[in-house]
Amino acid sequence: MSKVGRYSAIILEIFRRHYQNDVDIFEFDRSEIEEVAQTLEIKLPKNIGDVLYSFRFRKDLPQEITSTAPGGLEWIIELAGYGNYKFRLSQINRINPNVNLVYIKIPDSTPEIITKYALNDEQALLAKVRYNRLIDIFLGITTYSLQNHLRTTVPKIGQIEIDEIYVGINRNGTQFVIPVQAKGGEDKLGIVQTKQDIACCNEKFPQLVCRPVSAQFMDDNVIVLFELAIQEEQIKVVEEKHYKLVLADAISDEELSNYKKRE
Numbered sequence: 001m002s003k004v005g006r007y008s009a010i011i012l013e014i015f016r017r018h019y020q021n022d023v024d025i026f027e028f029d030r031s032e033i034e035e036v037a038q039t040l041e042i043k044l045p046k047n048i049g050d051v052l053y054s055f056r057f058r059k060d061l062p063q064e065i066t067s068t069a070p071g072g073l074e075w076i077i078e079l080a081g082y083g084n085y086k087f088r089l090s091q092i093n094r095i096n097p098n099v100n101l102v103y104i105k106i107p108d109s110t111p112e113i114i115t116k117y118a119l120n121d122e123q124a125l126l127a128k129v130r131y132n133r134l135i136d137i138f139l140g141i142t143t144y145s146l147q148n149h150l151r152t153t154v155p156k157i158g159q160i161e162i163d164e165i166y167v168g169i170n171r172n173g174t175q176f177v178i179p180v181q182a183k184g185g186e187d188k189l190g191i192v193q194t195k196q197d198i199a200c201c202n203e204k205f206p207q208l209v210c211r212p213v214s215a216q217f218m219d220d221n222v223i224v225l226f227e228l229a230i231q232e233e234q235i236k237v238v239e240e241k242h243y244k245l246v247l248a249d250a251i252s253d254e255e256l257s258n259y260k261k262r263e
Helices: 005-017 031-040 049-058 112-115 121-131 134-139 191-204 252-260
Strands: 024-031 073-079 084-091 102-106 144-156 158-168 175-183 213-217 220-232 234-246
Touching: 005 024, 005 049, 005 112, 024 031, 031 102, 031 134, 049 073, 049 191, 073 158, 073 191, 112 121, 121 134, 121 175, 121 213, 121 220, 134 144, 134 158, 134 175, 134 213, 134 220, 134 234, 144 191, 175 191, 191 220, 191 234
Parallel strands: 102 234, 175 213
Antiparallel strands: 024 084, 073 084, 144 158, 158 175, 213 220, 220 234
8 A cells, every 4th residue: 555545544444433424523533543544554654743844735535535524614633732633624625836926036045065966855945045035025124044954842733843943123123023835846834833933933923023934935046935824714815915036136237226226
């Protein structure tokens, strides 16, 4: 059985054990993954958490699960404390890049050695955003990378990981915390991680203004940045910009003139 098939079989069996008609939320324990795998005689991956991560951020749940959701709703998997998770019905909420939005050319400041040795899409994306100060350009404030792959525990949620976290300041002295999630490959931008990031920042940095950002690769190495907010339990886009990293001489005088007109 393929990895996708194994993961689907495990999550489907967990869902079946707990789901009842007219129920819109229920919890389950991480230990059930091993129990179900043994029952179904399925070989588990070394990283057991990858089973849940795949369906939380990368792949669609099995059709047998999605078909139980009423119109306009979908099942999502959220953290519910240490080692605990919950299935919850939520409004369908996906943020996809606007393919009709023009991109802005930025002189590429990424060190070539970083480009050569970046190991995966997420790592490469975070590095390009950091070295080109795209968070500063996008938000219009001065920011500094505080930590990447921050693993911490949030009350009532459990252990989470933020891809990178910045702190920043504007010209008036207002200070900010910016959790950044990087989405590359098959990863999908959804409400789960954004809610986790906001909850973490509100708990760890209550004196700072939280401005969540998501970064994604598009075709032709265009980087999309979203500033996000949660409104009525849904992700909303506050701002979206597309940036393309190029050699300095690839930006024409005409393009520079056009950029002035947009200010």
